[in-house]
Amino acid sequence: MAKRIFIFILALGFVIFFLPSKIKLPITKYPRFILLYPLNGINQVLSNLKTHRKDFQYLQELTTQLKIENAQLREKVFKNHEIANSPVLVNSDLVSANIIARDNETGVKFLTIDKSNRNNLAINMPVINVNGVIGKIIETNNNQSIIETALSPGLKISALDQRSRVNGIIEYSDLSNLRFKYAFSESDIQIGDTISTSGLGGIFPRGLVIGIVMRTQLDPTHFFQYVEVKPSVNFNTIDQVFIITSKISLYEEYIPKASQYDDLYNLKAGIPMTPRIR
């Protein structure tokens, strides 16, 4: 009897394991709400031991906002006068949260925080701290939320080199480093360059620091570069994060006026384009 139950459980485990995450996350929502509830209390007890907590939190929040503002201003410096004339948005709405649990394999891939949809958190909201990007929220219930960090293989962030404006995708490389992908071999990327979010993709606002280029080498295909990025955030030591709750972009996106491109886009409505065969 026990053997049959064991086989049934193994089969059930396999089925659950291979379910898509869209189904898995709702399944685990209510058990997590109940079973992880004590973590909030444990966290409160631990946090009460820390003195001057509120001041510290306020200062961290202030620093984070100033960092964002600094990033905005840096972005403006890089842009041409048309973008420089666009309005800079005011500081975003941040919700501070404490990390109450970490995933059991690595401790850095998934973080559970003590804030939830009661605090206006929602799925896909970006999570940052003083030093830069941490990840995004992938699940939230009435008590906790789960963050998928940049060190999780599942998370990919659209990014750019702040100096040379080369675009690419940041993704997991190993448990301490990230990889900046799809930078062409002739792209100007140097060691020490700062990689920040590009704002493409719509989740992360533009200009948030992700990390610093540590190593570049030519891909075996000779088409792309292999760029290793050291994250600006130490994922092992963070205990507090900030969630950006409002949709922000660091400045109004530059939309070119049609008149400037009349020559390039001299298309007339109603006349279909015919392919040219050479």
Add this chain to the structure above:
Amino acid sequence: MKLIFRLVVLYLLFLIQTAVIRPQLDLVVLGLVIFCLHDTLMFSIILGVWCGILLGLVNPLHFGFHIIVLSFIAYACNNIRRFIYKYKSYFIGILIIAILFKYILSLIFLGAQQSFVSWILATLIILLIAIPLENLTVNVFYKQWKMQVTENSY
């Protein structure tokens, strides 16, 4: 009632492992192995599933993986103990194999894992506390059972 006590103990170990201690130690696996070496097969399977659910909650995208791994560990421990569980050294050996088994499977199926060095360090700490915790558990949960066996044997 016995089962509920065991579930609560494993739950407490999970809370400590997840929220308090850094770096994370496999306290849940330790507790599971200790219980499975003493309990019935059915109890062991239930405890394995329970631990799998708990660990899956903080790793939701891989929910189900821990259920498979930990229920297998529970099942294997319970079956192995009939043959070799006589001395403390066997307990330590089984524990090392269980933790290594979980580590390797996590490495293969979940992609990322903590580095081997930090894993070794965490395992050494686990081994240090394993024997005292096993003694404590046996005294708390299984002493009565031992006495009954002794009385019956006379």
